[in-house]
Amino acid sequence: MRLSRVEFISMNNPIRRWIQKRIEFQLLNRFLEKHNMNLTGSAILDAGCGSGYSTKLIGSRYNPRELTAFDIMPEQIELAKKRYKKARFFVGDVTEIDSPSDKYDAVFVFGILHHIPEWRKALREIYRVLMPKGVLLIEEVNRSGVDFVEKYLRFSHPKESRFDWPQFAEELKTVGFDIIEDSKIILNIFHAYLCKKHIVNSR
Numbered sequence: 065m066r067l068s069r070v071e072f073i074s075m076n077n078p079i080r081r082w083i084q085k086r087i088e089f090q091l092l093n094r095f096l097e098k099h100n101m102n103l104t105g106s107a108i109l110d111a112g113c114g115s116g117y118s119t120k121l122i123g124s125r126y127n128p129r130e131l132t133a134f135d136i137m138p139e140q141i142e143l144a145k146k147r148y149k150k151a152r153f154f155v156g157d158v159t160e161i162d163s164p165s166d167k168y169d170a171v172f173v174f175g176i177l178h179h180i181p182e183w184r185k186a187l188r189e190i191y192r193v194l195m196p197k198g199v200l201l202i203e204e205v206n207r208s209g210v211d212f213v214e215k216y217l218r219f220s221h222p223k224e225s226r227f228d229w230p231q232f233a234e235e236l237k238t239v240g241f242d243i244i245e246d247s248k249i250i251l252n253i254f255h256a257y258l259c260k261k262h263i264v265n266s267r
């Protein structure tokens with residue numbers, strides 16, 4: 065789903081960048097360090113990268129051998145290409161990721177699933193493009209958060225894209241992820257997840 069003009073501005077400003085760098089990205093990095101997961105030199109996908117600030121943070125920290133990022137809005141991808149030159153950016157949809165299966169060591173998802181009525185399909189697509197034991201890092205907002213911004217800031221989101229945390233965690237497991245760590249980000253309406261693509265024993 066495209067962002068409204070107001071939400072586009074609220075996502076592309078120094079305050080949003082500060083929160084992403086100092087709070088969300090730090091928390092996800094702490095998850096990785098705690099579980100001895102090092103993404104240096106790996107192949108990373110930033111799904112729904114917006115204007116590419118998260119892509120730049122990922123690139124600077126992990127020096128990936130391959131860094132790919134996409135967003136459904138061409139305007140965001142234009143900005144991202146100007147912001148950061150060391151990634152491959154393209155316009156794309158997370159419910160139909162233009163990528164072979166089992167390709168990435170890690171996928172980052174910063175706040176996009178609450179925009180997507182088919183968020184379950186998006187999780188299945190992310191699972192598909194991750195390699196076995198690949199890592200999924202998520203920052204998201206739940207139903208209460210989306211209801212709040214709709215009421216007070218007039219950001220409209222599809223009803224079908226709203227979820228509660230137990231429902232979201234259940235869906236991650238159904239798709240085939242192990243949830244390694246899960247934490248609120250200051251308020252319970254924002255959560256971060258560290259997940260791993262589960263390997264099914266074929267015997």
Ligand SMILES: C[S@@+](CC[C@H](N)C(=O)[O-])C[C@H]1O[C@@H](n2cnc3c(N)ncnc32)[C@H](O)[C@@H]1O
Nearest residue numbers: 065112113114135136137157158174175176179
């Ligand atoms: C709230 S913004 C977050 C942007 C950025 N990840 C950040 O954290 O600043 C949500 C982003 O998801 C993108 N988006 C919405 N639906 C999408 C889809 N189906 N596939 C890919 N990106 C999508 C929007 O264009 C927007 O850039």
